[in-house]
Amino acid sequence: MKFVVKHEIKGRIRVHFCQKRMTFEEADTLQYYLDSQEMITSSKVQERTQDATICYTGEKSAVIALLRSFQYEKVDVPDVYRQNSGRETNREYWDKLVTKVVVHYGNKLFLPMPIRTVITGVKSVKYIYQGIHTLLQRKIEVPVLDATAIGVSMFRGDISTAGSVMFLLGIGEILEEWTHKKSVDDLARSMSLNISRVWLCNDGQEMLVPTTEIQTGDLVRVHMGNMVPFDGTVAEGEAMVNQASLTGESEPVRKYIESMVYAGTVVEEGELTIRVKETNGSSKFDKIVTMIEESEKLKSGLESKAEHLADRLVPYTLLGTGITYLLTGNITKAISVLMVDFSCALKLAMPIAVLSAIREASNYHVTVKGGRYLEAMAEADTIVFDKTGTLTKAQPTVKQVFAFNGMSENELLRIAACLEEHFPHSMAKAVVQAAIDRHLVHEELHSKVEYIVAHGISSKINDKKVVIGSYHFVFEDEKCAVPDGMMEAFDKLPSECSHLFMAIDHELAAVICIEDPLREEAAAVVRKLKETGISKVVMMTGDSDRTAKAIAARVGVDEYYSEVLPEDKASFVEEEKKAGRKVIMIGDGINDSPALSAADIGIAISDGAEIAREIADITVGADGLNELVTLKLISDGLMKRIHKNYRFIVGFNTGLIVLGVAGILQPATSALLHNTSTLMIGLKSMQDIL
Structure with a gap:
C-alpha cells in the first residue's frame, strides 16, 4: 500500500494514503486492520482526507512494515464490525450541519435583502403551519411558540431575527436527530442476532x-x-x-x-x-429499530418530565408576552419575552443528554435498553449478584472426575458432555470443554434431554435413566444413592470445588469437581460500588453454603444466600423493593431470569443465556465487572448533568426575560442569546460524561 508520512512524534504517526478516493468500506477495513495489530494502541482513519493517525508501542519501522503489507482485499472484516462503525451516518449528518451553516451565512453575506426576505418567508411557512396545526388540535405547545416568534418577527419586518431563530432551530433539529439515530442504531445492533x-x-x-x-x-x-x-x-x-x-x-x-x-x-x-x-435475518434489525423508536422505554422519567414541563410553560410564556405589552405598551419589550422560552432548551438538551449517555455506555461494551434504566441505576442502593459466571469467571473448569460405578473417568465425562452440551450454562460449558480437551468424541446416544431449571438434566441412554445436576436434584428429588462401599470416597470429595453429580439408574456414577475461580476484579468492584453510593451488596447462589461462604468472605458482600432456587432470588428482590430499596440484579443464567425481570434494573452478563440477555434491561458485553462501576458513574454523571441543565436553562432564560422587559436587550439580541445558549447546552450534553 502506498502512503506518505505527514507527521510523526515518538509513539504517534500520521500518514496519508495515496489513492484517489477512500470509500466508507475501505476506511472500515483499514480501521479494522490497524485495531487488530497488537503493537497499535489506538488509531483513527479519516476517509475524507485519506489520512490515518496511529499511536503505537515499539519501533516505527514495524508500523511502516505493517502499512506497506496492507491490502484491502486481503483483510477479512466481520459484517458486524462494518455495521457498528457508524462512519456513513456520521458523515451524512456532519455534511448536513456544515451545509446548513454555510448556506445561512452565505445568504447573509452575498444575497440582497429582497431575496433574503423571500427565502426567509418561504422557510417560515413550515414553522407557522406547524404552530397553526398544533392550535387546531387544541394544544398550546412549543410549535405555537416557535410560530408566534417567527410570525411576529416577519410581520414587523425583522427578517434577520426570524432567519436567526429558524437557523438555530434547524441546527438543533439536526444535532438531536444525529445523536438520536446514532444511539438508536448502536442500541439496535447490540440487540440484533449474534448466533453462530x-x-x-x-x-x-x-x-x-x-x-x-x-x-x-x-x-x-x-x-x-x-x-x-x-x-x-x-x-x-x-x-x-x-x-x-x-x-x-x-x-x-x-x-x-x-x-x-x-x-x-x-x-x-x-x-x-x-x-x-x-x-x-437482516429485516430483524429494522424491526428492532422500529420497536426502540416507538418504545417509551427509551425515555427516562426526568426526560419525560422535561418534555411535559416544556409544553406546560408555553402558555405562560405567551401570557407573559401579553402582560408585558399591557403594562408597558412597548411592543419591543413584549417581543423580547416572546423570543425567550424555556421549552426549546428543555426539549433539546434532555433527550440529547440521555441518548449520549446510552451511546457512551455502549463504548464500554454496555448496552442500555432505555434512559429510564440509567436513572434507576443512579438511584439504586442495593445490588444482588449471582455467583456462578458473574462474581466468578464465566469459564469454570473441570478439575477432576471421580468415578463411583466402575466406569472409566473419560467414559463418564463423555456421557456428561453429551448431555450438557445442549444447555447454555457456565458449568455445562466447563464439562463440554473438558471433554474436548481430552479429545473425547461422542455420538448422540441419549433420548430427549429434559432440563429442569436450577436443578439439572434428565435423559435416557440405552434405556437407563441418567440424571446430572445438583446434590438436591440427584439425591433428594431423584432419590439416587451412593453405591455400597463408596461412602468414604464420597465424604472425601474436595471441599474447595463445586460438585456436579451424575447418576445412572438411581445410583451415583460420577462426581465432576469444577473449579469456579473468582474474578480478580470482583472484590475491588464491590468496594468501588459501595463508594459510589451502593449501601447493600448481596450474593445469591444455588451452590452449597460451604462454597458460598468462602466466596462471600473474599468478595466482601454484606449478605449471602446459598442453595437458593430461581423463585427464591425473585422473592428476595421483591421483598427488597417492598422495603423501599432500589434493586439491581446481576446474573447470567436461565435461573437468574425471574430475578432479572423482577428487579428495578436487571443486568445480564452477555456470555450467559440468551433469555437472561433478553429479559435484562442492561447487558454487559465485556469479560469483566469493572464496567458495572463505569455504568454507575455514567448514570450518576447523567443525573448531575440533567439537574445542572435545568438550573442553567431556568436561570439564564429568566435573566434574558428580565433584561428584555427592562429594555436593555432588543428582541433580536434576546433571540440570538437564547438560541445560542440552547445550542451550546445541547452540544455540551453530547459530550462524554467520563
Whole structure:
C-alpha cells in the first residue's frame, strides 16, 4: 500500500494514503486492520482526507512494515464490525450541519435583502403551519411558540431575527436527530442476532452446525433458554416464547405445531423444532429499530418530565408576552419575552443528554435498553449478584472426575458432555470443554434431554435413566444413592470445588469437581460500588453454603444466600423493593431470569443465556465487572448533568426575560442569546460524561 508520512512524534504517526478516493468500506477495513495489530494502541482513519493517525508501542519501522503489507482485499472484516462503525451516518449528518451553516451565512453575506426576505418567508411557512396545526388540535405547545416568534418577527419586518431563530432551530433539529439515530442504531445492533451455531435435526440426530450452513426448509431445534435463530414454523414441540424484542409484549406467547416463530425471540419454557422459512435475518434489525423508536422505554422519567414541563410553560410564556405589552405598551419589550422560552432548551438538551449517555455506555461494551434504566441505576442502593459466571469467571473448569460405578473417568465425562452440551450454562460449558480437551468424541446416544431449571438434566441412554445436576436434584428429588462401599470416597470429595453429580439408574456414577475461580476484579468492584453510593451488596447462589461462604468472605458482600432456587432470588428482590430499596440484579443464567425481570434494573452478563440477555434491561458485553462501576458513574454523571441543565436553562432564560422587559436587550439580541445558549447546552450534553 502506498502512503506518505505527514507527521510523526515518538509513539504517534500520521500518514496519508495515496489513492484517489477512500470509500466508507475501505476506511472500515483499514480501521479494522490497524485495531487488530497488537503493537497499535489506538488509531483513527479519516476517509475524507485519506489520512490515518496511529499511536503505537515499539519501533516505527514495524508500523511502516505493517502499512506497506496492507491490502484491502486481503483483510477479512466481520459484517458486524462494518455495521457498528457508524462512519456513513456520521458523515451524512456532519455534511448536513456544515451545509446548513454555510448556506445561512452565505445568504447573509452575498444575497440582497429582497431575496433574503423571500427565502426567509418561504422557510417560515413550515414553522407557522406547524404552530397553526398544533392550535387546531387544541394544544398550546412549543410549535405555537416557535410560530408566534417567527410570525411576529416577519410581520414587523425583522427578517434577520426570524432567519436567526429558524437557523438555530434547524441546527438543533439536526444535532438531536444525529445523536438520536446514532444511539438508536448502536442500541439496535447490540440487540440484533449474534448466533453462530445452531442444532440441525437430520435423520433423528441433532448436529451442532454453523448458521451459514442452514438452508430454507431445514429443521432446527431450539432448547429452553435459547434464542430462535431464524423465522420459521413450528414442526415439533410446544413452548412459551418471549417476543418482547420484536413486539414489546411483556408476557410470553404459547407456540405449538404450525405456529409462526421469529428470529430474535427466546424460548422461555419448553422446546421447539422449527422449519426454517427465512435464513436472512437482516429485516430483524429494522424491526428492532422500529420497536426502540416507538418504545417509551427509551425515555427516562426526568426526560419525560422535561418534555411535559416544556409544553406546560408555553402558555405562560405567551401570557407573559401579553402582560408585558399591557403594562408597558412597548411592543419591543413584549417581543423580547416572546423570543425567550424555556421549552426549546428543555426539549433539546434532555433527550440529547440521555441518548449520549446510552451511546457512551455502549463504548464500554454496555448496552442500555432505555434512559429510564440509567436513572434507576443512579438511584439504586442495593445490588444482588449471582455467583456462578458473574462474581466468578464465566469459564469454570473441570478439575477432576471421580468415578463411583466402575466406569472409566473419560467414559463418564463423555456421557456428561453429551448431555450438557445442549444447555447454555457456565458449568455445562466447563464439562463440554473438558471433554474436548481430552479429545473425547461422542455420538448422540441419549433420548430427549429434559432440563429442569436450577436443578439439572434428565435423559435416557440405552434405556437407563441418567440424571446430572445438583446434590438436591440427584439425591433428594431423584432419590439416587451412593453405591455400597463408596461412602468414604464420597465424604472425601474436595471441599474447595463445586460438585456436579451424575447418576445412572438411581445410583451415583460420577462426581465432576469444577473449579469456579473468582474474578480478580470482583472484590475491588464491590468496594468501588459501595463508594459510589451502593449501601447493600448481596450474593445469591444455588451452590452449597460451604462454597458460598468462602466466596462471600473474599468478595466482601454484606449478605449471602446459598442453595437458593430461581423463585427464591425473585422473592428476595421483591421483598427488597417492598422495603423501599432500589434493586439491581446481576446474573447470567436461565435461573437468574425471574430475578432479572423482577428487579428495578436487571443486568445480564452477555456470555450467559440468551433469555437472561433478553429479559435484562442492561447487558454487559465485556469479560469483566469493572464496567458495572463505569455504568454507575455514567448514570450518576447523567443525573448531575440533567439537574445542572435545568438550573442553567431556568436561570439564564429568566435573566434574558428580565433584561428584555427592562429594555436593555432588543428582541433580536434576546433571540440570538437564547438560541445560542440552547445550542451550546445541547452540544455540551453530547459530550462524554467520563
